[in-house]
Amino acid sequence: MPTSPPIDPSSGVPASELTLPPRLHRPRAVARALAVAECLFMSEAGPPPAERLTWLGRELDDFLERSGPDGRTGYLAALFALSLLAPLVGGQPRSLAAMPLEVRAQVLSRVEQGFASGLLLAVKAMLCIIYYEEAGAAQEIGFDGRCLVDSQAASERGQA
Amino acid sequence: MSGLKSVPLSGARRSDGGGDAITQGRLVDREVDLELDCDVVVVGSGASGAAVAHELTAAGQRVIVLEEGGYFRPEQYGAMRPSETLRHLFRDGGLTFVLGVGDSPMVNMTMGRCVGGSSVLTGGVCFRIPGSILAGWHAMGLTMFTEEALEPAYQAVERATHIEEVPIQMRSQSTLAFERGARRLGYELKPMRRNTLGCDGCGRCNFGCPHQAKLSVDIAYLPGALAGGARLVSDCRVDTILTHGERAVGVTGRLYNGGGLRKPGSHFRVRARRVVMAAGAYNTPGVLRRLGIGRQSGQLGRNMTVHPAFRMMARFDRELNGWKGALQSAFSDAYEHERITLTALYVPPGVLAATMKGIGPEHVEKARGVPRLSIFGGMLHDDPGGQLHHLLGRTFSTYRMSARDREAMVRITEVMAETYFAAGAEQVYLPILGMDPVRSMDDLRRIDLRRIPAKRFECSSQHPLGTTRMGVSPAHSVIDPNGACWELEELFVVDGGIVPSSLGVNPQQAIMTLATRIAWHLRERPLPKS
Numbered sequence: 001m002p003t004s005p006p007i008d009p010s011s012g013v014p015a016s017e018l019t020l021p022p023r024l025h026r027p028r029a030v031a032r033a034l035a036v037a038e039c040l041f042m043s044e045a046g047p048p049p050a051e052r053l054t055w056l057g058r059e060l061d062d063f064l065e066r067s068g069p070d071g072r073t074g075y076l077a078a079l080f081a082l083s084l085l086a087p088l089v090g091g092q093p094r095s096l097a098a099m100p101l102e103v104r105a106q107v108l109s110r111v112e113q114g115f116a117s118g119l120l121l122a123v124k125a126m127l128c129i130i131y132y133e134e135a136g137a138a139q140e141i142g143f144d145g146r147c148l149v150d151s152q153a154a155s156e157r158g159q160a
Numbered sequence: 161m162s163g164l165k166s167v168p169l170s171g172a173r174r175s176d177g178g179g180d181a182i183t184q185g186r187l188v189d190r191e192v193d194l195e196l197d198c199d200v201v202v203v204g205s206g207a208s209g210a211a212v213a214h215e216l217t218a219a220g221q222r223v224i225v226l227e228e229g230g231y232f233r234p235e236q237y238g239a240m241r242p243s244e245t246l247r248h249l250f251r252d253g254g255l256t257f258v259l260g261v262g263d264s265p266m267v268n269m270t271m272g273r274c275v276g277g278s279s280v281l282t283g284g285v286c287f288r289i290p291g292s293i294l295a296g297w298h299a300m301g302l303t304m305f306t307e308e309a310l311e312p313a314y315q316a317v318e319r320a321t322h323i324e325e326v327p328i329q330m331r332s333q334s335t336l337a338f339e340r341g342a343r344r345l346g347y348e349l350k351p352m353r354r355n356t357l358g359c360d361g362c363g364r365c366n367f368g369c370p371h372q373a374k375l376s377v378d379i380a381y382l383p384g385a386l387a388g389g390a391r392l393v394s395d396c397r398v399d400t401i402l403t404h405g406e407r408a409v410g411v412t413g414r415l416y417n418g419g420g421l422r423k424p425g426s427h428f429r430v431r432a433r434r435v436v437m438a439a440g441a442y443n444t445p446g447v448l449r450r451l452g453i454g455r456q457s458g459q460l461g462r463n464m465t466v467h468p469a470f471r472m473m474a475r476f477d478r479e480l481n482g483w484k485g486a487l488q489s490a491f492s493d494a495y496e497h498e499r500i501t502l503t504a505l506y507v508p509p510g511v512l513a514a515t516m517k518g519i520g521p522e523h524v525e526k527a528r529g530v531p532r533l534s535i536f537g538g539m540l541h542d543d544p545g546g547q548l549h550h551l552l553g554r555t556f557s558t559y560r561m562s563a564r565d566r567e568a569m570v571r572i573t574e575v576m577a578e579t580y581f582a583a584g585a586e587q588v589y590l591p592i593l594g595m596d597p598v599r600s601m602d603d604l605r606r607i608d609l610r611r612i613p614a615k616r617f618e619c620s621s622q623h624p625l626g627t628t629r630m631g632v633s634p635a636h637s638v639i640d641p642n643g644a645c646w647e648l649e650e651l652f653v654v655d656g657g658i659v660p661s662s663l664g665v666n667p668q669q670a671i672m673t674l675a676t677r678i679a680w681h682l683r684e685r686p687l688p689k690s
C-alpha cells in the first residue's frame with residue numbers, strides 16, 4: 001500500500017510544452033491525411049464541418065511531431081504509399097485530394113478491400129482516434145465516456 | 161564523452177517544482193553534461209525498474225533511476241485524451257509494428273515510454289504465474305521457481321500494488337453480453353484481479369488512470385523509493401554500459417535537452433557499483449548488444465514471445481454503452497488447453513470505429529453503432545517466434561508465428577464469434593482487415609478462416625517477453641536465475657526480457673515478482689568496491 005504522496009506534486013512536464021504550436025510542422029502530410037478524413041467522415045449530410053477538420057489536422061500534426069521518429073516515419077510512409085496507390089487502384093489519374101468526394105470514397109473502399117487494406121487501416125486508425133475525441137464528433141455517435149473525450153472534464157475528475 | 165563537465169545531481173537545473181528527487185533531463189541546461197555517482201543505477205522506471213529501486217533503496221543502497229521518457233504527474237496524464245497519452249507516454253506514439261514473417265500477422269506492439277513505463281498504461285490486470293508455466297520452466301532446469309519459493313515476493317507485490325478482485329457489479333454491459341453467450345455455451349467468466357484501490361470504473365486505464373485508483377508503479381513504488389533517497393532522471397536515454405575489465409561500472413547516454421522534442425542534447429555518465437537493466441524486453445537487448453553481450457549464447461534478442469491478441473466486436477440490438485465499467489473485469493481460462501485466454505476489455509470509440517470496414521456514410525453508420533457494440537479480447541500463449549534486429553541505432557523486430565499458433569489464432573476467432581452469436585449478437589466483426597461483419601453462425605461456417613492469410617488478421621501485443629531470457633546455462637540463456645548477466649560481472653537484467661517463456665496471461669505481476677526476487681538477492685550480495 002503506498003504511504004507516500006505523489007512523487008512531486010508541483011513538477012512534471014511544464015504545461016507550456018503540452019500546448020499545440022501555432023504553425024503546422026508537416027503541412028503536406030496533413031493535407032494528404034485530411035483528403036482521406038474529409039471523405040472517411042462524410043455522412044449522408046455531406047463532409048464534416050471544416051473547423052473540425054482543421055482541428056483534426058493540427059492534432060494529427062502535433063501527434064506526429066511528438067510521437068518519435070520510428071512511429072512518425074511509419075505513419076508518414078503509410079500515408080505517402082496510400083496517396084500513391086489509391087489513384088492507381090482506383091484507375092484515377094489525379095491525386096486523392098483532387099478527386100470529387102464520391103469518387104474518392106469509391107477509390108478508398110477499393111483499397112480497403114484489396115491487398116493494401118493494412119495501409120489504409122494504419123492511416124484511418126489515427127484519424128479516427130483523434131476525430132472521435134472531438135466533443136461534437138463523439139456526441140454524433142452517442143459516445144459520452146467523459147474521461148475519454150473532453151480533457152477538461154477528465155482534468156476536473158482527476159483533481160476531484 | 162571527453163570534456164564531460166562533472167556536475168553533481170544537485171547542480172543540475174531542476175524540474176520547476178524544485179523537489180530534490182527528480183531531475184527532468186529536458187530541463188537541464190544544454191551546456192551541462194551530467195556526471196553522477198551511486199551504488200546501483202537502474203535503467204528504466206517501469207514495472208521492474210521501479211520495484212527494484214524501491215527494494216534496494218529500502219535496503220539502504222544509493223540508487224539512481226534513469227528513464228528515457230518524460231515525467232508526467234498523474235493529474236497531467238489523467239487529464240489527457242487518449243491520443244494525447246499516445247503521443248506523450250507511449251513509445252513511438254503506439255505505432256511500433258512487428259513485421260510478420262511468412263504466414264504471420266503484423267503485430268502492433270504498444271509499450272510505455274514515461275516515468276512508470278508501461279505500468280502506467282496497463283488495464284491493471286494481474287496474474288500469478290500459472291502452475292503449468294512453472295512446470296515448463298522446471299523442464300528448462302529452472303527448478304528454483306516454485307509456488308512456495310515465489311510466495312513471499314508475490315505477497316510483497318500484491319501488498320505494494322494492492323491487487324484485488326474486481327467486484328461483479330463493476331462489469332460493463334459489454335462484458336455482461338459476452339458472459340451471457342459464454343454461459344449458454346457452458347463456460348464461465350471469472351473475476352479479474354487488478355492493482356486498484358477505489359476504482360470507479362471509468363474505463364480509461366490504458367491511457368493513465370485519472371483518479372490514481374490504478375496503482376501503477378509511479379504511484380505504488382517510485383514515491384517510496386524517492387522518499388527513501390533514490391534519485392530519478394527522466395528524459396535521458398542510456399546508450400552504453402561502462403565497463404572496467406570484466407565488470408560493469410556505470411552507464412552513459414544522452415539527455416533529451418537538445419532543443420525540439422525528443423532531440424538528444426548533452427551527455428551524461430553515471431558511475432555505479434552495480435548496473436540493473438530494466439528498460440523492457442524490447443529495449444534492453446539494444447544496450448547489451450553494443451557491448452557484444454549475447455554472442456556466446458546467440459540468444460540475445462531472440463525467443464521473443466508477444467502474446468498475440470485479437471479483439472472481437474459484436475453489435476447488439478440495444479445500447480450497451482460498454483465504456484461504462486471497469487476496463488478489464490473478467491476473464492476465462494476455459495480454453496487454456498488450446499493455449500487461449502479470453503479477457504474483457506474496452507477501447508476508445510475511435511479505435512472501434514477505425515477497425516470496422518467502411519468509408520463515408522458506411523463508416524459513419526457503423527460508428528453510430530458504437531454504443532451498441534460489445535468487445536472482448538483473446539490472447540495466445542505463443543511460441544517464441546519473435547526476434548529483435550538492430551540497424552543504424554534503431555531497433556525493429558520480426559515475428560514468425562508457429563503452425564500451432566496459427567491454428568490457435570483461428571480458434572480464438574471461432575470461439576469468440578460463437579460466444580457472441582450465443583449471446584444474441586446481430587452482427588459480429590471478426591478481427592480480419594477489410595471483412596464485412598458476419599450475421600450468423602452459418603455465415604461464419606461459410607468462411608474458411610484457415611485460408612485467410614495471417615497478414616489480414618488484426619493483431620496487437622502489449623507483452624514482449626523473453627529477449628534476454630534467463631536459464632541455467634550460459635550456452636542457452638543471457639542471464640542466470642538471479643538476474644546476473646553470464647558475460648559481465650555486476651550487470652543484472654530484471655525486465656520482461658528475462659521471462660523464459662510466454663506466460664499465457666498478462667505479465668506485469670510476474671515481472672514485478674521476479675524483479676523483487678532479484679532485488680532481494682542483490683540486497684544480500686555485497687556491493688563491489690568502487
Ligand SMILES: Cc1cc2nc3c(=O)[nH]c(=O)nc-3n(C[C@H](O)[C@H](O)[C@H](O)COP(=O)(O)OP(=O)(O)OC[C@H]3O[C@@H](n4cnc5c(N)ncnc54)[C@H](O)[C@@H]3O)c2cc1C
Pocket residue numbers: 203204205206207208209226227228229270271272273274275276277278279281282283284285286287366396397398399438439440441443444447488622623624654655656657665666667668669671
Ligand atoms: C497498453 C498496455 C496495456 C497493458 N496492460 C497490462 C495489464 O493489464 N496487465 C499486465 O499484466 N500487463 C499489461 N501490460 C504489460 C506490462 O505493462 C508490461 O509487461 C510491464 O510493464 C513490463 O515491465 P518492464 O519493466 O519490463 O518494462 P516497462 O514497464 O515497459 O518499463 C521500461 C522502461 O524503460 C524505459 N527505457 C527503455 N529504454 C531505455 C533506455 N535506453 N534508457 C532509459 N530508459 C529506457 C522505457 O521508456 C520504459 O519506461 C500492458 C502494457 C501496455 C503497453
Ligand code: SF4
Pocket residue numbers: 284356358359360361362363364365366368369370371372373374485486487
Ligand atoms: S477504470 Fe478504475 S483504474 Fe481504470 S482508469 Fe477508471 S478509475 Fe482508474
